[in-house]
Amino acid sequence: MRITDYELYEVPPRWQLLRIETSDGVVGWGEPYTKWHFVNGSTPATRSAVDQMLQHYVLGEDPARIEALWQSMYRSSFYRGGPVHMSAIAGIDQALWDIKGKRCGEPIFELLGGRARDRVRAYEHVSAHHDESNDDPAAAAARDARRAVDEGYTAVKLVPTDTLERIDTPGAVEQARAIVGAVREAVGPEVGVALDFHGRASKTMARRLLAALEPFDPLFVEEPVLPEQWPELATLAEQTTVPLATGERLYSRWEFRPLLEAGAVDVVQPDVSSAGGITETRKIADMAETYDVSFAPHCPIGPLALASSLHLDVGAPNALVQEQVILGRERASRYVENTDWLDLRDGFVDVPDGPGLGVSVDEDAVREFAGTDLSYDRPVGRRPDGSVAER
Incomplete structure (x- = not known):
């Protein structure tokens, strides 16, 4: 062949x-x-x-x-x-x-050593943005989180901060506290509430935010500082009990190595579609297990990426939870003929168990939609003084 x-x-x-x-x-x-x-x-x-x-x-x-x-x-x-x-x-x-x-x-997971678990926990994204029905971002986030739990999720993730100054006001910290507190109250103590700072915080603001949000027991805080600031991540890890996560902007086991050696991270989040595929991501998960660090793959894209992630999750002893953006959404099933594995059951999803990835791609649909409606623009983040900020 x-x-x-x-x-x-x-x-x-x-x-x-x-x-x-x-x-x-x-x-x-x-x-x-x-x-x-x-x-x-x-x-x-x-x-x-x-x-x-x-x-x-x-x-x-x-x-x-x-x-x-x-x-x-x-x-x-x-x-x-x-x-x-x-x-x-x-x-x-x-x-x-x-x-x-x-x-x-x-199935691929059998070739990688078989199942370490029967199914994989997944989380849903929650929005804390203003919307037409409620101008209060805390109330909007709480309502969205409660909806996710009612749909069967046992974990959610949200971005509790907007663009931040390098040293921001107490009001910025209070708004993040109000949002996360409202979500925690809405879902109760049995639901995981993960937070993502998107690298928007300086080490100063990350320290303040982590202290303010620690009482709500986050499942983890993702990218509290930028990945290139990983030495500061190690310092933050010594100052908080909140599990710290990073990895979507790291692309090989060599980039994860210093974080693990420094004890800077509790959860690694490599992306199977940007960190060298199944081969490399499996090695990152194995390396993380050596340091008693959890594995929660980043996956904000389509069905093949999610299926690849699930094959790794189901076989990784240290897998924690799986990110996804497609369960229950037509944009995923549009390209897939077998959609049963895209169903959420009691907060978990099943790994596709057919040969290979286990995904039957609808090639006619792929060719029909190829090259259509692809415009995407990521604007530059700006602070009130016009300086460039992280988004």
Whole structure:
């Protein structure tokens, strides 16, 4: 069996689905991460990287040699790593695992050692923004969180802060406290409430916010500071009992290593579609287990990325909870023929248990929607004085 052809489809809302074909007719699918790479409705950086990896290192090769192909794609680039390079490798790697599973007639998690659990806990995103029905963000967040719990979720996540000054006012801290307090009161003590600072806080504000929010027992606080400020993360970890999480903007085990060695993190959040795929993300999860650190994959994109994450979750002893943005939403089932695994049951989802990823892609739908309605613009964050802020 040899890899003979591929096609990369850009589909709404802003996903890329990669199809790899073999000489035996077995087809594998993967999903490179593209969230911030769209330019006028297309993803030239990621697409170019996928093309380069496939044309130079993968086409004509045996798809069963996943580790060798991964090493070729990674090490043959003298300037390596980062979101574009590792996203391209990730999508290809997922497709190679999908092919291997289909060829063996087994789901990927069985090839990785089998189940460590029966199902995977998932969380829902909660909005704390103003809306038409209520101008109070705390009330809006509480209502959204209660809705999620009524739908069966046992964990939610929200962003409790807006754009922050480097040293902001007591009012900014109080607003975050009001929002998180309202959510905690709405869902009760049995529901996990995760918080995401999005790296918006300086170390000064992160320290203040963590102290203010600690009484609400967050499941974790994600990116309390920017990932490049990881030494400050280690300092914060010594000052709080709140579990600290990071990793969506880290792309290899080498980038996670210093955080783990410094005891800076309680939860790692690599993205299987941007951190080198199933091969690399599994290694990150295993490395985290060595440091008694939990594993909660980042996944704000489509069904192939979520399926890849679930295959890792179900086999990782240290898996905590899975991010997702597609359960119960038409945009996921649009491209998938078997949707039963996208159902939430008592706060958990099932891993697809068919061969490979276990996802039956509706290729006609993928081709129908490819290239349509892809516009995406990420505006620059600004403070009142006009300076650039984190968003």
